[in-house]
Each structure stands twice: as structure tokens, then as C-alpha cells.
Amino acid sequence: MSETSPPPSGQRWGGGAVRALLAHLPAVLLTLLLWRFLPMLVEPPYPVWAFWAAEGVLAALFAMLLRCAPWWWGINALFPPLLVLALGLNVAPVWMGALFLALLLVFWNAHGERVPLYLSNSTTHAALQAILAREAGEARRVADLGSGLGGALRAMAEAPRVAEAVGFETAPLPWLISRLRLGRHPRIRLRRASFWSERLSDFDVVYAFLSPAPMPRLWAKLVREARRPMLLISNSFAVPGVEPDAVIELDDARGTELFLYRLPLP
Numbered sequence: 001m002s003e004t005s006p007p008p009s010g011q012r013w014g015g016g017a018v019r020a021l022l023a024h025l026p027a028v029l030l031t032l033l034l035w036r037f038l039p040m041l042v043e044p045p046y047p048v049w050a051f052w053a054a055e056g057v058l059a060a061l062f063a064m065l066l067r068c069a070p071w072w073w074g075i076n077a078l079f080p081p082l083l084v085l086a087l088g089l090n091v092a093p094v095w096m097g098a099l100f101l102a103l104l105l106v107f108w109n110a111h112g113e114r115v116p117l118y119l120s121n122s123t124t125h126a127a128l129q130a131i132l133a134r135e136a137g138e139a140r141r142v143a144d145l146g147s148g149l150g151g152a153l154r155a156m157a158e159a160p161r162v163a164e165a166v167g168f169e170t171a172p173l174p175w176l177i178s179r180l181r182l183g184r185h186p187r188i189r190l191r192r193a194s195f196w197s198e199r200l201s202d203f204d205v206v207y208a209f210l211s212p213a214p215m216p217r218l219w220a221k222l223v224r225e226a227r228r229p230m231l232l233i234s235n236s237f238a239v240p241g242v243e244p245d246a247v248i249e250l251d252d253a254r255g256t257e258l259f260l261y262r263l264p265l266p
Contacts, residue, residue, distance in 0.1 A: 031055040053081055056078060059079070124252070125155035127248060149174050154182055168191050199225055216240055219232075226265075233260055
């Protein structure tokens with residue numbers, strides 16, 4: 001898939017957030033039908049919260065049918081009962097607005113890019129340093145495509161023979177936090193820019209912890225741009241239809257796998 005190719009059929013008529021919102025329409029209708037006809041089957045009374053929970057479960061199921069990303073399933077399921085809880089606690093609107101704004105600034109890429117905020121753990125950081133230590137060459141340049149809070153970026157910057165580590169992050173709040181944490185690091189450069197608009201051919205190692213959705217497009221971009229030896233390290237998500245040169249299984253709680261791909265292709 002190239003950068004100019006049309007999106008998959010499941011994305012042509014709306015982004016993930018739009019489809020997740022639409023999933024509530026049939027869920028609300030079925031919940032109203034349940035409320036209307038349940039007394040014919042079960043003698044009332046029954047708790048009102050059960051209908052809100054049912055609407056959330058149904059909205060999650062419809063989100064699955066509409067091929068929303070998995071994180072929308074949980075959001076749809078939890079939104080109705082959490083809304084009722086918030087109303088019951090009489091939370092001030094300003095705090096609800098602040099929470100929404102904070103979530104928006106953190107999960108900035110979840111809608112358009114279908115890439116939520118994933119945080120890599122210390123086991124992954126150690127594995128990245130070990131991989132970089134085995135790579136030949138001096139003064140290597142590495143990139144983190146979606147550097148988040150900067151943990152993996154700092155680990156790579158402190159690996160042997162790395163001259164510069166560049167982190168690309170467009171979500172405002174993670175970028176700001178990583179800027180405050182790593183802005184003075186001598187080998188780290190933070191870019192609040194989309195890596196899709198940047199040429200990656202100058203990097204020796206590219207690290208990505210994205211989601212399954214952008215992997216074909218990322219691979220097409222790297223294949224098109226690679227002019228000298230480059231290593232792609234993908235955390236957890238393989239490139240569909242492409243055999244990795246190596247797969248490293250980490251001994252952590254979530255069983256992380258690192259997929260290694262060497263470019264340019266022969």
C-alpha cells in the first residue's frame with residue numbers, strides 16, 4: 001500500500017471515532033426495546049444501571065462489527081456507565097471538560113492515524129540497546145516513530161555508538177512531557193512533526209511501536225526511500241506479508257515481540 005493508495009474499505013466512510021459513535025445508535029435502539037418489552041419476561045423492578053450497562057455492551061459489539069479498533073470496544077462499553085457515575089457524583093462541567101481535553105491531547109493520533117499511545121517497558125529498552133550494540137558502524141542515527149513520553153528514545157540515545165536519536169511525536173501532551181524530560185539530552189532531538197512527511201533514508205535504525213493499521217504504509221515508505229542499509233524494529237506489530245529477518249521474544253509480562261527488517265530489499 002502506498003501513501004497515495006485509497007484506505008481500506010472499512011475506513012472509507014468514516015474514521016474510528018465516527019464509527020464508534022455510530023455504534024451507539026443501534027445500541028440505544030435495542031436498549032429502548034429491551035426496556036419496553038422486558039416487563040413481559042421479567043417482573044419489575046430492576047436497576048436502571050443495568051440498562052446503561054447493556055447499552056455499553058451492545059455499543060461495544062456494534063463497534064466490533066463496524067471494524068473499529070479494539071480500544072474503541074472498551075471505550076464504548078465503559079462510556080455509558082461512567083457517564084451515569086459522573087452525573088451521579090455531580091462532577092463540575094469544568095472538570096469534565098479538562099478531562100476530555102487531557103485525553104484529546106494524549107490520544108491525538110488515535111482517530112486519524114489509528115495509533116494510540118503505547119508505552120514501551122524497561123525490558124524493551126534493554127532489548128533495543130542490545131540490538132543497537134550488535135549493529136555495525138559508528139555515529140549511527142536512530143529514529144523513534146511516535147516517541148510518546150520518550151522512554152525508548154532515551155534508551156536508544158544511550159546505546160553504544162549512537163550519535164543522534166530523533167523522536168517524532170505529534171500528540172501535544174506526550175511531546176511536551178518528553179520535551180521537559182529530554183530537552184537537554186545531548187544526543188536527542190525531538191520533532192513535533194509527522195514522520196509521514198519526513199524522509200527517513202538518513203536513519204540507520206528506525207523503531208516503531210504503532211498499530212497494525214499503518215504497518216503496510218510504513219513498509220512501503222521505507223522500501224521507497226531506503227538507499228543504504230537500514231534496520232526497522234517494530235514492536236509487537238509485524239509487516240503483513242513480509243517475512244522478518246529476525247523476531248526477538250522478550251521475557252516480559254505481555255510477551256513482547258520485536259520484529260526486525262533489513263532494508264533496502266535485495
